[in-house]
Amino acid sequence: MCLIRAFELEVAKLYRDGEIPGFVHTSLGQEAVAAGVCGSLREDDYLATTHRGHGHVLAKGADLDGMMAELFGKASGLCGGRGGSMHIADPGRGILGANAIVGAGMPLATGAGLASKLMGQGRVAVAFFGEGAVNQGTFHEALNLCAIWDLPVLFACENNFYAEFSDSRTLTRVPSVAERAAAYGVVGETVHGNDVEAVAAATGAAVERCRSGEGPALIEFETYRWHGHYEGDAQPYRPDEEASSWRERDPLEITAMRLAEDGATTEELEEVRADAATRVTVAVEAARTAAEPDPKEVFAHVYGD
Amino acid sequence: MCLIRAFELEVAKLYRDGEIPGFVHTSLGQEAVAAGVCGSLREDDYLATTHRGHGHVLAKGADLDGMMAELFGKASGLCGGRGGSMHIADPGRGILGANAIVGAGMPLATGAGLASKLMGQGRVAVAFFGEGAVNQGTFHEALNLCAIWDLPVLFACENNFYAEFSDSRTLTRVPSVAERAAAYGVVGETVHGNDVEAVAAATGAAVERCRSGEGPALIEFETYRWHGHYEGDAQPYRPDEEASSWRERDPLEITAMRLAEDGATTEELEEVRADAATRVTVAVEAARTAAEPDPKEVFAHVYGD
Amino acid sequence: MSTATEQQELRYIEAIGLGMAEALETDYRVVVMGIDVGAGEGIFRVTRGLHERFGPDRILDTPISEMAFVGAAVGAAMGGMRPIVEIMFMDFIGVCLDPIINQAAKLPYMTNGALEVPIVFRTQTGAGKSAGAQHSQSLEAMLAHVPGLKVVMPATPRDACDLMLAAVADPAPVVFVENRRLYARRGPMSEESLPLGRARVVVKGEDVTVVTWGQYVGRCLEAAEIGEASLEVIDLRSIVPLDMETVIASVERTGRLLIAHEAVQDFGAGAEIAARVGRELFDLLRAPVRRLGAPTVPMPFNPMLERTLMPDAAAIAANARSLVAEG
Amino acid sequence: MSTATEQQELRYIEAIGLGMAEALETDYRVVVMGIDVGAGEGIFRVTRGLHERFGPDRILDTPISEMAFVGAAVGAAMGGMRPIVEIMFMDFIGVCLDPIINQAAKLPYMTNGALEVPIVFRTQTGAGKSAGAQHSQSLEAMLAHVPGLKVVMPATPRDACDLMLAAVADPAPVVFVENRRLYARRGPMSEESLPLGRARVVVKGEDVTVVTWGQYVGRCLEAAEIGEASLEVIDLRSIVPLDMETVIASVERTGRLLIAHEAVQDFGAGAEIAARVGRELFDLLRAPVRRLGAPTVPMPFNPMLERTLMPDAAAIAANARSLVAEG
Numbered sequence A, B: 001m002c003l004i005r006a007f008e009l010e011v012a013k014l015y016r017d018g019e020i021p022g023f024v025h026t027s028l029g030q031e032a033v034a035a036g037v038c039g040s041l042r043e044d045d046y047l048a049t050t051h052r053g054h055g056h057v058l059a060k061g062a063d064l065d066g067m068m069a070e071l072f073g074k075a076s077g078l079c080g081g082r083g084g085s086m087h088i089a090d091p092g093r094g095i096l097g098a099n100a101i102v103g104a105g106m107p108l109a110t111g112a113g114l115a116s117k118l119m120g121q122g123r124v125a126v127a128f129f130g131e132g133a134v135n136q137g138t139f140h141e142a143l144n145l146c147a148i149w150d151l152p153v154l155f156a157c158e159n160n161f162y163a164e165f166s167d168s169r170t171l172t173r174v175p176s177v178a179e180r181a182a183a184y185g186v187v188g189e190t191v192h193g194n195d196v197e198a199v200a201a202a203t204g205a206a207v208e209r210c211r212s213g214e215g216p217a218l219i220e221f222e223t224y225r226w227h228g229h230y231e232g233d234a235q236p237y238r239p240d241e242e243a244s245s246w247r248e249r250d251p252l253e254i255t256a257m258r259l260a261e262d263g264a265t266t267e268e269l270e271e272v273r274a275d276a277a278t279r280v281t282v283a284v285e286a287a288r289t290a291a292e293p294d295p296k297e298v299f300a301h302v303y304g305d
Numbered sequence C, D: 001m002s003t004a005t006e007q008q009e010l011r012y013i014e015a016i017g018l019g020m021a022e023a024l025e026t027d028y029r030v031v032v033m034g035i036d037v038g039a040g041e042g043i044f045r046v047t048r049g050l051h052e053r054f055g056p057d058r059i060l061d062t063p064i065s066e067m068a069f070v071g072a073a074v075g076a077a078m079g080g081m082r083p084i085v086e087i088m089f090m091d092f093i094g095v096c097l098d099p100i101i102n103q104a105a106k107l108p109y110m111t112n113g114a115l116e117v118p119i120v121f122r123t124q125t126g127a128g129k130s131a132g133a134q135h136s137q138s139l140e141a142m143l144a145h146v147p148g149l150k151v152v153m154p155a156t157p158r159d160a161c162d163l164m165l166a167a168v169a170d171p172a173p174v175v176f177v178e179n180r181r182l183y184a185r186r187g188p189m190s191e192e193s194l195p196l197g198r199a200r201v202v203v204k205g206e207d208v209t210v211v212t213w214g215q216y217v218g219r220c221l222e223a224a225e226i227g228e229a230s231l232e233v234i235d236l237r238s239i240v241p242l243d244m245e246t247v248i249a250s251v252e253r254t255g256r257l258l259i260a261h262e263a264v265q266d267f268g269a270g271a272e273i274a275a276r277v278g279r280e281l282f283d284l285l286r287a288p289v290r291r292l293g294a295p296t297v298p299m300p301f302n303p304m305l306e307r308t309l310m311p312d313a314a315a316i317a318a319n320a321r322s323l324v325a326e327g
């Protein structure tokens, strides 16, 4: 979590300063979902995520330096600089990629789950998506498909209550995503997404059900994005009190307090934070000075070879 | 209903004999849904239907001769012979057309309902669709959209339990379409689709709710198609007992019996049937001898002008 | 457009907004629909001010449900409205192609003219700023291939406004493709007004006709200024209808044709123009028609790679020069 | 393919089935997915026998949810399978374009080759039997325009089988376009086997090169038999990769090129070929390249109108003749 926080804060700064090109959507405030879900997965489990996927990808074990370099578009980036923030992937770790098409990850995860099932691999596929994506047809179609085929797919919804500039509660009569799972004969549950232990517990149980052949599960994690939809968004659309009340439920603070209760010292906690900050700084330095991709290679892999 | 029955029986024969080209999907056995729903609509209400739409279009008041001629592809057809069975439309009667894309009618009806609402016309739009189409993303998206905008749209599902060669009950964990409406905050109900009075009663009430501004309604009409998915389908996939048990619940017989109870004489009932048969025969004769469209006109209206 | 407006310089993005506002003002059947086009004023702020001025019944925010709301816009057009519906990025036709190509494009014809579908599909493209492969495609050729759709791609503020008004007024469905790389560009509203379907000769020249559209109009103008050959730059403005008359008239004089566009070259719209000119002016062409588009590669994120794949003014000028050398 | 099979005549539809069966037999990662492809054996019975032979874990019936199951096939390919997924009619790309063009076509490139998406999108087209405007489109040009996709369109049983096997083996996503008007046609499996990406010279000739594919191969062969000009008929077999080498070699001899295809002519794949030949053989062409495709009209239901819009052998022959007359 600390690493994600440090990463995203730094990315926001770099983006503002024009060091990172393209579009960037940070997951500040949502770190516990990433950490809790991905921390409950096996290394070979699959992950398909969204435009707001840095945290998930990091938590799933992608190399920090490779990620940062990718945001810079460098040759040493996880995708050789071809993907960028919205398309970071690391197939070796089951990470099928962030995706810039809202809702596209759910069918892909369905397919990965299908592959796992047909080949008897016992791998679970997790599809992250926002509550805004729930209104997309792919949610409906993919969840139904997973249900009838009993596929080991976890539908992990990050309900941060906003889709771009819109309050998602105005875009459906049934704002509870968990409730909508019943239409597919799937169990849906709602979990406080800023509490990493709650996230991990719910995920662990759901993933085990998936792995044991019961088919898909859906968990809605209620959380909040601290920054705008994209970096640079002025956010006139969110009430201040709402934003500040969520800031008070900082997932990192919640965890820190709990660790402190369990006996962690301030120094130990500070060390974790400092360590994360250092790793990010090192990654930034490396990314800054890394080589650009070789333009002569620009035609490679168009046809997958 | 008698007219639809006579029409479809004749069409099936004509298709078998090679007189009607293209693909044909008849609605034999489902007549009560068409009659009950469309009979409860105003003339200016909208209708968007499916590949299996003859009955709906007839019941909504489209000209019989024009329909038959359209199936023959003649110039006097409702679409000048350009549409055929899967594309019959009659915008003057609010009929936006049958549609060969499964699920496509729901967004179109949504839009017609939107137009009615924005222009304060009080017109309701009905989208017919099969239970197979429920798994299509358009069902999910359109129903949600109608719900949040309180659009006067009736989602009229003909659940005939089969989508092509598949038992639809195997294609979802929640075979009750009505139940799935809850995910959108919409009331869904299930009605015996072979009982025209039940159909009309449910539709009448739902349409009034739509018209009064409550937003969309969903009704699932349980029924059965007597013939194959298309004319010519050998139907190895359906248990005989199932088919025959539904034949015993013939919507026309149910109605006839009820009318008889209410005092209609055998002669009166026979006259209705005979009249329908005659009208169909006349329509066929007219269609057979009608002129082909003028090839010189083939380029007209590509760009809507 | 008022004379006062005609004397202004506007940004391309403002001109689109102006076009929509005029259409909304003069025709109650016009509505604007799309994700966050209302109070949010659009992800690029193209719909700025519209929500405030026309209210939520005319400027409709939709859920992320393109199949439904694009399809609903088509249905609303059938029901007598004149919707302007936004598909946020052109790449997103991937999630809502059916209502565009199978419904809107076909129903007027299939109903023998009984149904009109007067709808504007607003969308935008514009590579060059690391938006990545799923947000950088210029897919006009795909839509131009479908009978029943018109496709316009304005390159100037004046055209953006005019074509918007023309698109709204058109009985046919029109795909209105903006270029986000042009949003901030200013241009005179005093530019001559042309109807939908007419190309614009932007610069007169003698040696080579350069046909282009969208973002590439600017690059071709830059190329013309390099000045080693005299280029006649034609901004196509609409891909369908395709104003071959203007193109042919120009190539008849120059004898040489270069087509430059942002989209991938293979199976792009340039091929159609090359094929037609190759046929109609076979005896007149002094050199083979050239095309200059993006190579067959998904657009990479890295800015330098992206630049490598987008022919610049120098490349356009070099191609024109070598066309002159060829004959 | 066994020698016994090579000596047979098969129907086109059987040959596709044979190709799938061989792929299923030799590679456990191959699965077949689609609406009613299983016990129902496909709406046109292309998957006949597969369900019985390979069972429901290899031949998967899907709900009517193209976005999900086509997308799932793409995801399964990422997960190491080699799915053959059916899009029942080519027109239905309208409801599932995203997984094809934005996911399958792009992810191998965007991940710098780390992800392979070895998938076959089986689909079919074939106008001429009153299927109506929403079930009659030949949309290969749209998909060919997207970098990352291969597009094959077999015209003979031998090619149908070979290209299916090649498509399954290919590391890239391949769109496999069948033509339902050819399903019942028989052809020798002894025909020479060619790799994916190579065109076939079906008939040698001297006067005019006729490039064609799919349903139109047969019409062009008929036209060749009319015999007033000597036609060299080339069956392209794949649109991407485009075998320009074979086309160019032929036109170098004949000096004349006619391209005939089922799809709408405007912005169709023929334009790309015309543009390339126009450029590469500028000095050699004796007459301007001609194209013969469907006019810009949604396909009407009426059989006679439909015929009017589909150039027949006589029209092909007449065009060839007039090409000869031109120069």
Ligand SMILES: Cc1ncc(C[n+]2csc(CCOP(=O)(O)OP(=O)(O)O)c2C)c(N)n1
Pocket: A051, A052, A100, A101, A102, A103, A129, A130, A131, A132, A133, A134, A158, A160, A162, A163, A164, A168, A229, C035, C064, C066, C088, C092, C095
């Ligand atoms: C098909 C498609 N439609 C629209 C968009 C534009 N878009 C990008 S992110 C976004 C909002 C997503 O909201 P949500 O799913 O709640 O995710 P969050 O941003 O809150 O994490 C939208 C509309 C897109 N990328 N793809």
Ligand SMILES: Cc1ncc(C[n+]2csc(CCOP(=O)(O)OP(=O)(O)O)c2C)c(N)n1
Pocket: B050, B051, B052, B100, B101, B102, B103, B129, B130, B131, B132, B133, B134, B158, B160, B162, B163, B164, B168, B229, D035, D064, D066, D088, D092, D095
């Ligand atoms: C998008 C799309 N996918 C598939 C088809 C092929 N198809 C036509 S009808 C049909 C079955 C529809 O079943 P249902 O909705 O239950 O309607 P019914 O035929 O039972 O009336 C299918 C799969 C199609 N026309 N469009």
Ligand SMILES: [Mg+2]
Pocket: A130, A131, A132, A158, A159, A160, A161, A162, A163, A164, A168
């Ligand atoms: Mg959200």
Ligand SMILES: [Mg+2]
Pocket: B130, B131, B132, B158, B159, B160, B161, B162, B163, B164, B168
């Ligand atoms: Mg059904």
